Amino acid sequence: MSKRIQMFNDEISATTYLSSIERDSSSVQHLVVKIKDLRSLILKMMLSLIFVYLFTAQTLSAKPAQSREIKITGKYLSVPVAKPKQYKGWGNLIEIEVEGLKVHSFTLGMTSKLEDIWLWGSLDMSEYVGKTAIIRNVTGHPDNMAALPLFETSDKIKTFIPLYSEKGRPQFHLSQKIGWNNDPNGMVYADGLYHVSWQSNPVGLNWGNMYWGHAVSKDLVHWEERPHMIRIGAKDLKGKPVDKVHQSMVIGQAFSGGACVDHNNTLGKQVGSTKTIIAMITDTKGGDPTKDEGGAGQLVGESLAYSTDSGLTYSLLKEANPLISHHGRDPKPFWYEPGQHWCLVTYRQCKNPKLGKMAFYISKDLKNWTFTSFSDQVFHECPEFVELPVDGNPHNKKWILFDATPSYQIGSFDGKKFTSEFTGVRRGIGGT
Numbered sequence: 001m002s003k004r005i006q007m008f009n010d011e012i013s014a015t016t017y018l019s020s021i022e023r024d025s026s027s028v029q030h031l032v033v034k035i036k037d038l039r040s041l042i043l044k045m046m047l048s049l050i051f052v053y054l055f056t057a058q059t060l061s062a063k064p065a066q067s068r069e070i071k072i073t074g075k076y077l078s079v080p081v082a083k084p085k086q087y088k089g090w091g092n093l094i095e096i097e098v099e100g101l102k103v104h105s106f107t108l109g110m111t112s113k114l115e116d117i118w119l120w121g122s123l124d125m126s127e128y129v130g131k132t133a134i135i136r137n138v139t140g141h142p143d144n145m146a147a148l149p150l151f152e153t154s155d156k157i158k159t160f161i162p163l164y165s166e167k168g169r170p171q172f173h174l175s176q177k178i179g180w181n182n183d184p185n186g187m188v189y190a191d192g193l194y195h196v197s198w199q200s201n202p203v204g205l206n207w208g209n210m211y212w213g214h215a216v217s218k219d220l221v222h223w224e225e226r227p228h229m230i231r232i233g234a235k236d237l238k239g240k241p242v243d244k245v246h247q248s249m250v251i252g253q254a255f256s257g258g259a260c261v262d263h264n265n266t267l268g269k270q271v272g273s274t275k276t277i278i279a280m281i282t283d284t285k286g287g288d289p290t291k292d293e294g295g296a297g298q299l300v301g302e303s304l305a306y307s308t309d310s311g312l313t314y315s316l317l318k319e320a321n322p323l324i325s326h327h328g329r330d331p332k333p334f335w336y337e338p339g340q341h342w343c344l345v346t347y348r349q350c351k352n353p354k355l356g357k358m359a360f361y362i363s364k365d366l367k368n369w370t371f372t373s374f375s376d377q378v379f380h381e382c383p384e385f386v387e388l389p390v391d392g393n394p395h396n397k398k399w400i401l402f403d404a405t406p407s408y409q410i411g412s413f414d415g416k417k418f419t420s421e422f423t424g425v426r427r428g429i430g431g432t
Contacts, residue, residue, distance in 0.1 A: 079121035082111035092140025105233025110147035121203030186259035210253035252285025295327025339415035
């Protein structure tokens with residue numbers, strides 16, 4: 001009996017053993033199938049990646065070129081400006097380079113569709129006729145650069161409507177040929193000509209791209225527009241200043257300022273008998289944080305440019321700029337004869353009061369400036385400060401300080417501090 005039981009147990013063990021072998025064999029076969037499936041999957045993934053790479057490379061190669069060389073054959077470079085919302089992204093930062101120098105920098109929306117062009121921007125390129133310029137997309141959606149072939153050079157400004165026949169165009173007052181304009185700046189008389197500048201966007205009808213426009217007149221009625229006096233964008237993408245730029249290019253935007261004739265050659269730049277013209281500009285990216293004189297809002301630099309050819313061209317005084325670093329704008333320089341020194345009044349934005357005050361500075365050399373006082377009245381940007389005779393009496397003069405609002409003060413000035421004697425509000429546009 002015990003032998004039979006033992007034989008029965010041996011049979012069960014053998015059967016169990018064989019069964020386990022069969023199970024193991026099945027598992028191995030299943031594993032082999034899985035490995036084969038995995039290899040097939042990996043192969044498919046690799047083929048897919050190769051396909052995606054080839055497709056992407058082909059797609060990228062088909063995108064518009066991001067730069068273009070163009071031979072400057074005419075005085076003007078016409079730029080296609082897109083209608084609002086008719087371009088991708090926030091617009092493109094465009095730089096134009098000639099012989100290794102950045103000569104223009106601006107932001108705009110572009111389109112290659114003629115029906116979506118809002119206006120033709122215009123840049124004076126007369127100093128580069130016969131040379132090759134590189135138009136480069138620095139930032140912005142690459143598809144917008146399909147407009148590159150539409151940039152063109154000509155001796156005529158390209159427009160949809162003949163200049164000065166547009167609806168609403170002033171026929172008597174000065175208005176620039178193309179683009180948006182704002183605050184008049186740098187009004188000065190030199191060598192038989194009246195000069196006026198203004199904040200100018202040559203490639204748009206909106207606030208931005210703050211060049212300084214420039215025009216001259218012999219009679220204050222008939223005006224001749226000249227190339228832009230101050231250009232913008234002498235910086236890299238990190239906001240750091242760069243050296244290889246046009247001599248009239250500020251680092252950031254060129255906000256408002258003033259101009260004077262340096263009759264005594266204080267700056268030491270005079271060439272021959274032609275008096276130097278100096279212009280002071282707010283450079284929005286030109287402030288030096290190590291020399292911050294305070295205030296609220298954006299740190300800016302008050303910078304100086306000068307002309308030794310009767311205002312035909314201007315150069316930034318790079319060895320001294322910024323003259324002042326603070327939180328304000330709109331420098332107004334003038335010569336103070338009794339003290340034989342230069343004065344400057346500029347707006348200083350403050351935390352309290354909410355707007356700000358006018359800050360006064362003095363200088364002996366136009367390079368080094370010393371703060372002397374604040375106005376006692378709250379003002380807001382664009383200072384003007386003039387001395388006028390009372391009722392035409394040359395022996396009784398008073399100084400008037402006013403700004404971009406109707407507020408003004410009348411008082412005395414000792415070359416360092418303005419003392420108010422009367423505060424008033426002048427009539428605004430329309431007599432209100």
